[in-house]
Amino acid sequence: MSxxxxxxxxxICQGITGKAGSFHSLKCHEYxxxxxxxxxxxxxxxxxxxxxxxxxxxxxVTKTGATASMIYVPAPFALAAILEAVDNxxxxxxxxxxxxxxxDMVRAVAYAKSKQVRIIGxxxxxxxxxEECKIGIMPGYxxxxxxxxxxxxxxxxxxxxxxxxxxxxxxxxxxxxIGGDPVIGTGFIDLLELxxxxxxxxxxxxxxxxxxxQEEEAAAYIEKNMxxxxxxxxxxxxxxxxxxxxxxxxIVSGVRGSAQEKIATLEQKGITVIRDLSEIGNTxxxxx
Amino acid sequence: MKIHxxxxxxxxxxxxxxxxxxxxxFSTAEAAGAFKKFANPSCVAKVxxxxxxxxxxxxxxxxxxxxEAEAFCSRFLGKxxxxxxxAGESKIVHAVLISEDRRIDExxxxxxxxxxxxDQPVILFSREGGVEIEEVAIAKPEAITRIYFSYxxxxxxxxxxxxxxxxxxxxxxxxxxADIAAKLALLFMEKDVSLCEINPLxxxxxxxxxxxxxxxxxDDNALFRHLDVAAMKDPDEEDERERKAKEVGLNxxxxxxxxxxxxxxxxxAMATMDMxxxxxxxxxxxxxxxxxxxxxQVREGFKIILQDPRVEAILVNIFGGIMKCDVIAxxxxxxxxxxxxxxxLVVRLEGTRVDEGRDLLKNSGLQIISCRTIKxxxxxxxxxxAEYRAQHVHSR
Numbered sequence: 001m002s003x004x005x006x007x008x009x010x011x012i013c014q015g016i017t018g019k020a021g022s023f024h025s026l027k028c029h030e031y032x033x034x035x036x037x038x039x040x041x042x043x044x045x046x047x048x049x050x051x052x053x054x055x056x057x058x059x060x061v062t063k064t065g066a067t068a069s070m071i072y073v074p075a076p077f078a079l080a081a082i083l084e085a086v087d088n089x090x091x092x093x094x095x096x097x098x099x100x101x102x103x104d105m106v107r108a109v110a111y112a113k114s115k116q117v118r119i120i121g122x123x124x125x126x127x128x129x130x131e132e133c134k135i136g137i138m139p140g141y142x143x144x145x146x147x148x149x150x151x152x153x154x155x156x157x158x159x160x161x162x163x164x165x166x167x168x169x170x171x172x173x174x175x176x177x178i179g180g181d182p183v184i185g186t187g188f189i190d191l192l193e194l195x196x197x198x199x200x201x202x203x204x205x206x207x208x209x210x211x212x213x214q215e216e217e218a219a220a221y222i223e224k225n226m227x228x229x230x231x232x233x234x235x236x237x238x239x240x241x242x243x244x245x246x247x248x249x250x251i252v253s254g255v256r257g258s259a260q261e262k263i264a265t266l267e268q269k270g271i272t273v274i275r276d277l278s279e280i281g282n283t284x285x286x287x288x
Numbered sequence: 289m290k291i292h293x294x295x296x297x298x299x300x301x302x303x304x305x306x307x308x309x310x311x312x313x314f315s316t317a318e319a320a321g322a323f324k325k326f327a328n329p330s331c332v333a334k335v336x337x338x339x340x341x342x343x344x345x346x347x348x349x350x351x352x353x354x355x356e357a358e359a360f361c362s363r364f365l366g367k368x369x370x371x372x373x374x375a376g377e378s379k380i381v382h383a384v385l386i387s388e389d390r391r392i393d394e395x396x397x398x399x400x401x402x403x404x405x406x407d408q409p410v411i412l413f414s415r416e417g418g419v420e421i422e423e424v425a426i427a428k429p430e431a432i433t434r435i436y437f438s439y440x441x442x443x444x445x446x447x448x449x450x451x452x453x454x455x456x457x458x459x460x461x462x463x464x465x466a467d468i469a470a471k472l473a474l475l476f477m478e479k480d481v482s483l484c485e486i487n488p489l490x491x492x493x494x495x496x497x498x499x500x501x502x503x504x505x506x507d508d509n510a511l512f513r514h515l516d517v518a519a520m521k522d523p524d525e526e527d528e529r530e531r532k533a534k535e536v537g538l539n540x541x542x543x544x545x546x547x548x549x550x551x552x553x554x555x556x557a558m559a560t561m562d563m564x565x566x567x568x569x570x571x572x573x574x575x576x577x578x579x580x581x582x583x584x585q586v587r588e589g590f591k592i593i594l595q596d597p598r599v600e601a602i603l604v605n606i607f608g609g610i611m612k613c614d615v616i617a618x619x620x621x622x623x624x625x626x627x628x629x630x631x632x633l634v635v636r637l638e639g640t641r642v643d644e645g646r647d648l649l650k651n652s653g654l655q656i657i658s659c660r661t662i663k664x665x666x667x668x669x670x671x672x673x674a675e676y677r678a679q680h681v682h683s684r
Binding site for chain 1: 402404405407408409422438439440477480482507508509510512513539541543551552553554555556557558559560561562563564565566571574576607609638639640661662663664
C-alpha cells in the first residue's frame with residue numbers, strides 16, 4: 001500500500017514535447033511509472049521515446065485510460081492545461097510548473113475541488129511511491145520502499161531527507177512535494193489523513209518552511225487526529241521578515257509565518273521538531 | 289512587486305475610489321507650486337519610499353507654508369532615508385507627495401489579500417484603522433470583518449454593505465465604504481494584486497470617506513499580462529545584487545553575515561543558512577541556484593556572493609539528484625578557477641556519484657575543503673571564515 005499513486009496508476013504528461021517535459025517523462029518511464037502518453041497541441045502522432053503524443057487530453061485519456069496527469073506546460077498556459085485535465089476525467093493532477101499567477105491557481109483549485117479532482121502543486125517536485133510510480137522531477141534512485149511517509153513544501157530539501165531515510169535503512173512509502181506557492185491544490189492535512197489510513201506507513205515526516213500557517217493548522221490536526229508518529233523539520237529560522245525566500249509562498253509577513261512560531265506551535269502540540277538537518281535519518285531510527 | 293503610494297493613488301482613482309487631492313513632485317522647485325494648489329490651508333508632505341514606518345522617521349509631516357514644503361523636499365529628495373522597519377538599510381528618496389490636509393474624524397482599515405488557508409481572496413475591514421492591522425488581528429480579532437469571495441462572483445456593494453452595516457449607526461458611511469471595497473475588489477482581480485491596503489480609509493468632514501494612504505503589491509508571476517503594471521516598477525525597490533541575480537536566473541537575498549552560501553533549491557538553501565547560524569556563524573546570503581546547478585550557475589552565484597565585501601568564506605551545499613555530483617564538482621572547480629576565488633571554499637556534496645565528485649574536488653589542486661554532512665560543512669565554514677578574518681584584518 002501507499003497513498004494516491006502506485007504501480008497501477010496510468011499517467012499522461014501535458015507539455016511532454018518541451019525540454020523539461022520530455023526529459024522527465026522519460027525518467028519517470030525508466031523508473032517504472034506507467035507513463036502511457038503525452039499531450040502537446042498540434043504534435044499529436046509524434047513520439048517521445050516510447051511514449052505516444054496526443055493533441056488533447058480527451059484523446060490521450062480515451063486512448064490510454066490514464067487517470068493522472070503530470071503538467072510541465074509554461075506558467076501562462078498552465079491554468080488552461082489544468083482545466084482541460086479536470087474536464088477530461090483526470091483524477092490526479094501533478095503540476096510541476098513554477099511561476100503560475102496566484103489568481104489562476106485560486107481558480108484552478110476551486111474548479112478542481114468542485115469536480116472532486118485532486119491537484120498536487122504547483123511549483124513542486126511531484127509525488128513518488130517508492131519503487132512503483134514516480135510522477136515528477138525527483139531523482140528516483142534515492143527513494144527506497146519502506147516505512148515513512150514524507151510531505152514537504154520543498155524540493156531538494158526533501159531529497160536530502162529522503163536520502164537520509166534511505167541510508168538509515170527505513171525507506172519511504174509515498175513522498176509528496178506539495179509545492180512552494182501561496183495557493184496549492186493539496187495541503188498537509190489532506191495527506192496526513194491519507195497516511196494515517198495507509199497500513200504501510202508507520203510514521204510521517206512533515207517538512208515545512210516559513211510563510212502562511214499550514215504547519216500550525218497541521219499541528220492542530222495531528223494532535224487531534226493522528227495516532228501515527230509525525231516528526232517535523234522547519235526551514236527558515238534565519239529568514240528575514242518581508243523577504244521572499246525563493247518560493248513564492250516562503251515569506252514572513254509582519255508577525256506571521258516565522259519558522260520560530262511554527263516550531264513553537266508544533267512542539268506545543270507534542271510534535272518532535274528536528275532542528276539539525278543532518279539528524280533526520282537518525283531521529284527516525286530512534287522511534288522505530 | 290510593490291509600487292509607490294503616488295502610483296497606487298493613480299490606480300485607485302482610475303477605479304473610481306476617492307482619494308485626497310494632491311500631486312507628486314520630483315524636485316524642490318515643484319514644491320511651492322504643488323503646495324499652493326492644494327493647501328487648505330496646510331498640506332501633508334510624504335516621502336515616497338517603499339518602506340513602512342515613514343511617519344515615525346519624520347518622512348510624513350504637515351507643512352503650513354510653501355517654504356516649509358520646499359524645505360521638506362530639499363531635506364529629503366535625493367538623500368538616503370531609513371525607518372525602524374527597514375533593518376538598517378536606506379533608500380534614496382526620489383519623490384515627495386504633497387496633498388491636501390484633510391481633517392480626519394475617524395480612521396478605518398480596508399484591505400484585500402489572498403487567504404492562504406481558504407485559497408480565496410478576502411476583504412478585510414476594521415474600524416480600527418491607522419495602526420498595523422496585524423496588531424489588531426492579534427489583540428482584537430473580532431474587530432476585523434472578513435468577506436470572502438470567489439473568482440466567479442465578485443462581491444457587490446450591497447453584499448459588502450450588509451456585512452458592515454451593523455458597525456455603524458446610519459447608512460451613509462458604510463454605503464461609501466462598501467462602494468470603495470467593491471471597486472477595490474475589481475482592481476484586485478483585474479490587475480492580479482497580491483495585497484492591497486487602504487490604511488487609513490478616513491472619515492473626513494463628518495460624512496465623506498476617502499483613501500488617505502494606499503499600498504498595493506502585485507503578483508510577480510502575473511506581470512507578463514499586465515505591462516502597464518510592470519512599467520511602474522521602481523528599480524530601486526530591490527537590492528542591486530538581488531536584481532543582478534534575478535537577471536541570470538538565480539534567487540539571491542542579502543543577509544549581512546560573513547559566510548556566503550550557494551545551494552540548489554530554496555528549501556535546502558534556507559535550511560543551510562539555519563545550519564550556519566546553528567554552528568555559531570552568520571550567513572551572508574540566501575542563494576538558490578535552482579535544482580540543476582550547472583557550472584555557469586555556480587560561477588554566476590560565486591560572483592554575486594563575492595560582491596559583498598563582508599564574505600569571508602563560502603559554503604556550497606548541493607544535493608545532486610538528476611544532476612550528478614561529479615558533474616557538479618566539475619562545475620565548482622571550473623567556476624573557482626575562472627574567478628580566482630580567494631576566500632575559503634567549503635563544499636558538501638550528497639547524492640548520485642558522490643564519491644567521484646569528492647575525489648574530483650580533492651584532486652583539483654585547489655584549496656577546496658570537502659565535508660560529508662551539512663553540520664560539519666557549516667561548522668568548518670564558520671571556522672574558516674574566522675581564520676580568514678584573523679589573517680586579513682590588517683589589510684582591510
